[in-house]
Amino acid sequence: MQQAVANRKGTHQAVSVRLEGIVKKFGKVTAVEKVDLELPAGKLVTLLGPSGCGKTTILRMVAGLERPTEGRILFGGEDVTRLPAYLRDITMMFQSYALFPHMNVYQNIAYGLEVTRRPKEEIRERVAEVVRQVGLTGLEERPVAALSGGQQQRVALARSLVMQPRVLLFDEPLSNLDAKLRKRVREEIRDIQQELGITSLYVTHDQEEAMAISDLVVLMNKGVIEQQGDPRTLYTKPISRFAADFIGRANFFEGYYSGGLLQVGTYSQPHQQEGISGRVTVMVRPEALRVSREGEGLEGTVHLVSFLGSSTEFSVDTAVGRLEGVVAGDAPELPGRGEKVRVQFAPQGTFLLPG
């Protein structure tokens, strides 16, 4: 099916991208340290992590704009480590998408094909196709300076797609857009990427963006891969406090786990998790915090309740610190500020890390 779509659109068959033992040093600075990574053909993989962790450096090595100090890069089994950027069949989208302001939409999109001297008829067809794909039909004659930020971003995407790259690279392409637009454009990028099945590597430091668009999220920390997995696995089974903290919100506190019982302060509740016991760091997502006025639970006092429209956030002071919780909607049943409550931890959002 994917193959059929690719043929009809005249794009390449999707390739996998593999990084093997990649190290990148800039003088004394090690930007990337022993990274092994596989981008399955046709999938969108996100590099996520704090500033300076090596995301852009990895992207630039895949693009061929930096040479790895050690290791190999393969496109569909072909070693491209020494292949220059212009022979790799990739296109890259940046935060500043640098359209030509004096040209219209059509001219901006057609530019790359004209430079490579494709026949006029082919250029017209290919531009028309991507204009339709990114939803810019009717705006072909419009100067790009007279477009909204979201429309300009789509022109930039069309300009990439028209080159029919084997691999699409994105380096924080949405950071110039406001929050609402960012959400819409990221959904469009995801839709088009799925429709065309182009292998894509996407860099962001926004965890929500990464979760929303990715088949696979690769979380990086100081030049190494901390954890990789699909968004759900990263959220529910973080391997470290760094991962748990970076992806979503979480409460952390000390506990003790043995024989299927999790002890927090003087309260114990059943818990099931393999491969861990003894002193633990307990991670609890806000939506897993359950409060009630009576019954079993860790004793606490409600500190704050804030109604936010689609959800209500609250916090509870307990023997293990202040815990943050959230429930959907207005939640009139929630105890109010100053009330004594019992807190429990729902198993789906509770995860134990080595103490």
Ligand SMILES: Nc1ncnc2c1ncn2[C@@H]1O[C@H](COP(=O)(O)OP(=O)(O)OP(=O)(O)O)[C@@H](O)[C@H]1O
């Ligand atoms: N050309 C260079 N010369 C020297 N050091 C560099 C160079 N490029 C990157 N670095 C260093 O390598 C490390 C990784 O940089 P990189 O740009 O890959 O980070 P990043 O994860 O993309 O960060 P950000 O989120 O801020 O864009 C940083 O410590 C950076 O200072």
Ligand SMILES: [Mg+2]
């Ligand atoms: Mg960067």
